[in-house]
Amino acid sequence: MEILLGLLVPFAGTVLGAACVFFLRDTFPPLLQKCLLGFASGVMSAASIWSLIIPAMDQCAGMGRLAFLPAAIGFLAGIAFLLVLDHLVPHLHLDSPAAEGPACHLRKSTMLILAVTIHNIPEGMAVGVVFAGLLAENTHLTLAGAFTLSLGIALQNFPEGAIISMPLRSSGQISRRRAFVYGSLSGIVEPIAGAITIALAAWLTPLLPYLLSFAAGAMIYVVVEELIPEASEGTHSNLGTIGFAAGFVLMMILDVALG
Numbered sequence: 001m002e003i004l005l006g007l008l009v010p011f012a013g014t015v016l017g018a019a020c021v022f023f024l025r026d027t028f029p030p031l032l033q034k035c036l037l038g039f040a041s042g043v044m045s046a047a048s049i050w051s052l053i054i055p056a057m058d059q060c061a062g063m064g065r066l067a068f069l070p071a072a073i074g075f076l077a078g079i080a081f082l083l084v085l086d087h088l089v090p091h092l093h094l095d096s097p098a099a100e101g102p103a104c105h106l107r108k109s110t111m112l113i114l115a116v117t118i119h120n121i122p123e124g125m126a127v128g129v130v131f132a133g134l135l136a137e138n139t140h141l142t143l144a145g146a147f148t149l150s151l152g153i154a155l156q157n158f159p160e161g162a163i164i165s166m167p168l169r170s171s172g173q174i175s176r177r178r179a180f181v182y183g184s185l186s187g188i189v190e191p192i193a194g195a196i197t198i199a200l201a202a203w204l205t206p207l208l209p210y211l212l213s214f215a216a217g218a219m220i221y222v223v224v225e226e227l228i229p230e231a232s233e234g235t236h237s238n239l240g241t242i243g244f245a246a247g248f249v250l251m252m253i254l255d256v257a258l259g
Helices: 002-022 030-058 061-066 068-088 108-135 143-170 176-185 189-199 201-232 237-258
Strands: none
Touching (some): 189 201
16 A cells, blocks of 8 residues: 555646646746746756665665666666657657657647656656565665655656646647646656556566666656756746755755655
C-alpha cells in the first residue's frame, strides 16, 4: 500500500495542476509560468542530487576514491537516454515554433502531450528505483526519503499539468474537461514507469547505484534542455531564477529534514 501511494503521489500533482484549467482564465499568466518553470527545475535539480546521486555514491563507498564511478556512468547514460528519446519521438515544446523528432502529421496538442510524457519517464523511474531499493532493504534509502522524492516530483508536476492543460484549452479546439483529461494523462506514464522498475527490482538490485544516477541524469537533461530555457527566455527571466532558488531550497530542506 505504501509503495502504491508513493507511485501515485507524483501523478496526483499532475492531475491537480491540470485542474487549473477549471479555475483560471484560458491563458496562463506568462510571469506565473516563468516562476513555476523555474520552481520545477529547482525541485528536480535538488532531487537529483540529494535523493539520487548522493545515495548512489554512498552505496559505493567501499570502492574508495572510485565511489563516483557508478554514479558518473549512470548519470551520463541517463543524459544519453533522453537525448535519444528526444530524437526518436515526435514532440513539440511549449511556445516552440517547430516540432522536434521525426517528421509526422500529429496534431499540435498531441505533440505537446508527447513532449511532457517523454520527460515524465525518468521521474517515474526515479521513484520506482528508490522504492525498489527499499524492497531490497538498502540501508542507504529510507521510506521517508522515498516519499520525500515522490512529494518533490509531485510539486514540480503541478505546474507541468497546468502548463499543458491551459494552452490546450486556450487554443479553442477542445473543452475544459478534455484539456483537463489530456493534461492529467501526460503524467500517467510516471506510475507506470515506476511500477515496471519495481517489478524488475529483483534483477535490478545489483545495478541500483547506476539506476539511481541514471534517473538523475535523465531528470537533469529535462531541466537543462527544456525547463530552464523556457523559464529564461524573454523578459522577466529573473522570475525563473527566483523560482529555481525557491524550488531547490524547498526540496533540499524536505530531503534533509525528512529523509
